[in-house]
Amino acid sequence: MKLTYNWLKDFVEIKISPQALADKLTMAGLEVTSLEERGGDFVFEIEITSNRPDCLSVIGIAREVAAITGKKLREARGPQPKVQRKNKKVCGLSNIDYRPFSINIEDKADCPLYTAKIIKGVKIAPSPDWLRARLELIGKRCVNNIVDITNYILFAFGEPLHAFDLDKLSWERISIRRAKKEEKIVAIDGTEKSLDPGILVIADKNLPIAIAGIMGGKAVEVTLDTKNILLEAAVFNPLLTRRARRKLGMQTDSSYRFERGVDPETAISASWQAVKLIQELTGGKIALAKASGVTKTKSRSVDLSASSAAKLLGIEIAPARVKRILSDLGFKPKAKSKNKFSVIVPEYRQDVALEQDLIEEIARIYGYESIAKTLPLFKPCISEEKTIGQVSLVKNTLVGLGLNEAITYSLIDRNLLSGFSMRDFGKPIEILNPKSQEQEILRPTAIPSLCARVAYNLNQKQEYINLFEISRAFLNSSSVPAEELLLSIALCGVKSYALSRGIIREEAGLLNLKGITEALFENLGIKDFDFKGESGYVGIYVKKEKIGIMLQLEKSALEALDIKNKDVFVLEASLDRVFSASQLKKSFSLLPKYPGIYRDISFIIKESATIKEILRAMKEKGGLLLVEAKVGDYYKGKQIPAGFRGLTVSCLYRSDERTLTEPEINPLHAAVSNVLTGLFGAKIR
Numbered sequence: 006m007k008l009t010y011n012w013l014k015d016f017v018e019i020k021i022s023p024q025a026l027a028d029k030l031t032m033a034g035l036e037v038t039s040l041e042e043r044g045g046d047f048v049f050e051i052e053i054t055s056n057r058p059d060c061l062s063v064i065g066i067a068r069e070v071a072a073i074t075g076k077k078l079r080e081a082r083g084p085q086p087k088v089q090r091k092n093k094k095v096c097g098l099s100n101i102d103y104r105p106f107s108i109n110i111e112d113k114a115d116c117p118l119y120t121a122k123i124i125k126g127v128k129i130a131p132s133p134d135w136l137r138a139r140l141e142l143i144g145k146r147c148v149n150n151i152v153d154i155t156n157y158i159l160f161a162f163g164e165p166l167h168a169f170d171l172d173k174l175s176w177e178r179i180s181i182r183r184a185k186k187e188e189k190i191v192a193i194d195g196t197e198k199s200l201d202p203g204i205l206v207i208a209d210k211n212l213p214i215a216i217a218g219i220m221g222g223k224a225v226e227v228t229l230d231t232k233n234i235l236l237e238a239a240v241f242n243p244l245l246t247r248r249a250r251r252k253l254g255m256q257t258d259s260s261y262r263f264e265r266g267v268d269p270e271t272a273i274s275a276s277w278q279a280v281k282l283i284q285e286l287t288g289g290k291i292a293l294a295k296a297s298g299v300t301k302t303k304s305r306s307v308d309l310s311a312s313s314a315a316k317l318l319g320i321e322i323a324p325a326r327v328k329r330i331l332s333d334l335g336f337k338p339k340a341k342s343k344n345k346f347s348v349i350v351p352e353y354r355q356d357v358a359l360e361q362d363l364i365e366e367i368a369r370i371y372g373y374e375s376i377a378k379t380l381p382l383f384k385p386c387i388s389e390e391k392t393i394g395q396v397s398l399v400k401n402t403l404v405g406l407g408l409n410e411a412i413t414y415s416l417i418d419r420n421l422l423s424g425f426s427m428r429d430f431g432k433p434i435e436i437l438n439p440k441s442q443e444q445e446i447l448r449p450t451a452i453p454s455l456c457a458r459v460a461y462n463l464n465q466k467q468e469y470i471n472l473f474e475i476s477r478a479f480l481n482s483s484s485v486p487a488e489e490l491l492l493s494i495a496l497c498g499v500k501s502y503a504l505s506r507g508i509i510r511e512e513a514g515l516l517n518l519k520g521i522t523e524a525l526f527e528n529l530g531i532k533d534f535d536f537k538g539e540s541g542y543v544g545i546y547v548k549k550e551k552i553g554i555m556l557q558l559e560k561s562a563l564e565a566l567d568i569k570n571k572d573v574f575v576l577e578a579s580l581d582r583v584f585s586a587s588q589l590k591k592s593f594s595l596l597p598k599y600p601g602i603y604r605d606i607s608f609i610i611k612e613s614a615t616i617k618e619i620l621r622a623m624k625e626k627g628g629l630l631l632v633e634a635k636v637g638d639y640y641k642g643k644q645i646p647a648g649f650r651g652l653t654v655s656c657l658y659r660s661d662e663r664t665l666t667e668p669e670i671n672p673l674h675a676a677v678s679n680v681l682t683g684l685f686g687a688k689i690r
Contacts, residue, residue: 007143008063008160010047016067018076023047029073033369035060048142056356058265062163065353072333072370108297111182115205116217118240118269118298119181120276123171125233127151127289136286151227151234154282156258163353164238164267164275165259167215171233173225175209181217181239182208190216191223192255204249205241218246218263219255236283238276240267240298268352269299304349307363311344314364320376322367330370331363392490395529395584396475399492402528403473406521408494411472413454415479416444421453423565425558434481447479447486451493452575456558459495459573460566469498469513475580492553492583494518494576497568515543518555518576530588535617545578547586553578601659604674605637609649610687616652619685623654626680630665630673633657651690 010023019026027037027049035057039050051066059065064078071078106123110116131137132153140147140156147153155166184200190213191197198216200206205217215221218241227234246263250256273296283289315321324344331338336357337349350357357363368376400410419433433446448454451474462470473494480487496513519536522545526534535546542556558573610619616636623634638653645651656677658670681687 006051006053006061006066008049008051008066009139009142010049012046012063012139012161013067013070016064016079017071017074018079019070019074021074023049026070030066030069032372032374033069033073035066035069044138044142046138046142055265058262058267058355059163059353061262061265062159063161065163068333068335072330075333078333105177106293106295107178108295109178109180109182110297111180113298115183115242115245116181116239116298117242118272118296118300119179120238120273120294120296121179122236122238122276122280122291122295123233123293124236124280124283124287124289125171125292127232127234127283127287129227129229129231129287133286149227149229150286151231151283154279154286155236157282158275158279159258159262162271162275162278163262164271165218165262166276166279167221167237167259168227169214169221169225169235169237170227170231171235172231174214174235175211178210179235180208180210182206184213188213190214192216192220193223193226194220195223198253198255201252203245203252205245207237216249216253216255217241219250219253219257219260234283234289236276236279238272238279240269240272266355268355269302270352273300302352304352305358306347306349307357307360308341309338309346309348309360309363311346313360314367317361317364318368318376319379322371326371327367330367334366334370336363336366392584395587395589396490396580398528398589399475399525399580402525403494403521406524408471408473408521411455411458411474413451413458413474413476414444415448415477417446417448417454418443419446421457421565422449423561425450425453425456425562432481434479434486449478449480450577451476451478451491452495452577453562455493455495456562456566456568456573456575459497460568463497463568463571467498469500471496471500471513490580492576492578492580494521495573496575497571497573513572513574515555515557515574518574519543522555522576522578526583529583530590531583531586533586545576547583550582552582597659597661599660599662599664601632601657602665602670604656604658604670605653606656606674606678606681607638607651607653607690608678608681608687609645609651609690610681610685612648612650614685619652619681620654622680622684623656623677626677627656627658627673630658630660630669631656631677632659 010019010026013019021029023040027040030051031037036052037049038052041048051060053060060069068078070076106121108119108121110119129149129151132147132150136150136153136157137147140153140160143160145156145160151168155168159165182205183202184204184206186201188200188206189197190200190206200213200216206213207215207217213222214225215237217239241263243264243266246260250260250264280291284291309327311322311324311327314327324340328338328340328346331346331348335351335354338346339349341347348363357366404410416436416439422433431449433449435446436444439445455472455474458472459470471494473492475490475492478489478491480489496517499510499512502509502511526532526547531547533548536555537544537546542554544551545553545555553576555574555576558575563569563571563573620634624631627634634654634656636652637655638651640651656674658665658673678689682689
């Protein structure tokens, strides 16, 4: 944004030097990137952030200067006489006859406001020296008095205007509409542009006469022969303007402002300022003034507390100073109590919506350099983050067992859940504006994503895939969405071992998942756990609470992943619940002083009896002397009846006080064997 020192002085009294003013503007957040003396004046170039379209005008910068220097904003508009801005009576409608005229806005979302003023009897000529100087100093080429006035108003007030040669168009009706397919227009710069329904145009009853918010058409431009004009001032949809500008490859001062937003009040007042100048400099008379759309906007208010400002800034600013700063910036603060205000936000400040925004405005004008440098209060404390350490332990355990960690996306395609009915996920949490179909929901489970990686590795000709992932799942609960830390494991294929007696091939299955889980629980210090076969899967329980499941994927899930002739076994467990039951404190005991005695029991038992139940019963009967009982062999074959299995359990007897003798062990071992026959109906072999 370029403007001059003298142009600013038309709006506000300035008594400091241009360099001092540049420094103050920069400290207030309006960075002056260059300051150059030219033609007896000083030209400022200011970097305006995208959230401050109100500063894309001389009056906008003057408002900032007035607040910074404590001066009042003046209504003077340069050497021309003072002008009011409220209604059409200011300019005095003439009695010139005119035809009926109407404005048709097809969609108010595309064009919230359109105003048109018909001025007749204008005399096109070069602009006066003061107007030419204003524009040429900021690098704008002067054309004629009408075009120069519209440019002057654009830079002075931030409202782009456009003047059409009234006699070159069918002006009984002006339409603001979307362009038709394959419609074309030759712009003022002489280039022909192909239009489409994504572009907004201004049209008479026949053809487009302008690309809305960007550039007018060559066929209706103002020339030396123009006698009557139609003056346009409007508000266009910023997003629509930006898309059209990019599509057409056109960048103009008008589009730059419309893309960032123009408010209706500025559009209306600026157009009347232009009418006044046109009447004074061209001798024209206004014959008609019409507007369609929103001419008044509902005021917005934001509550502000002086105590909140003090807390955020770290300094106390008197309420009277706060009120003055906001008033100088165009806000209207109204005291609700001694330290609280209800602040009406002007329409041109669309960037202000929160109390924090107002506090930032106060800090800018008060001066960041006036805020003392202090260190924030910091109270050091030592805390133990259990979860981080436990997650690392889980990862190290699984990697040590030969598994590979995978990391997949939290956003997935809802179709990826197809076939995965391992538990009720409820309605997934949807993304309002997903970037693609593959990222439309937050995943309620990581199993589908992990199995998709299994499918990928199978396609890469991998024979054995063992993956795990620790990730968050997102559940749509009745009140607020909840997150859960999950462990997911997927196994598939055949693993080969090279031993001295040859190659052993082990196919992945649920027993592998069970062994992995047991090893993990042992490292986490969890002893009270169990596995229970349920409908279609195996439930994992810790302290009688279900914390996860193991299962073999159904055919429908495999088909959804395009996995053929392979079985996939998966595990999903809640680490939040696992960690709550973990005991990471380790205790050490001395090595045994006395030797132990091993005894084996081989027996046939029903398959319905679980290994855990068998070992628990044996340990209870063996008491303190039976320190260990584990399965040494498992057999099913011709010698074993249907529905039964052959087991060999190794029992270790030992005492911490003495060496056990055969007479002590034999009756105890016999009692343990009798438990198997009496409780489970086992047959000792």
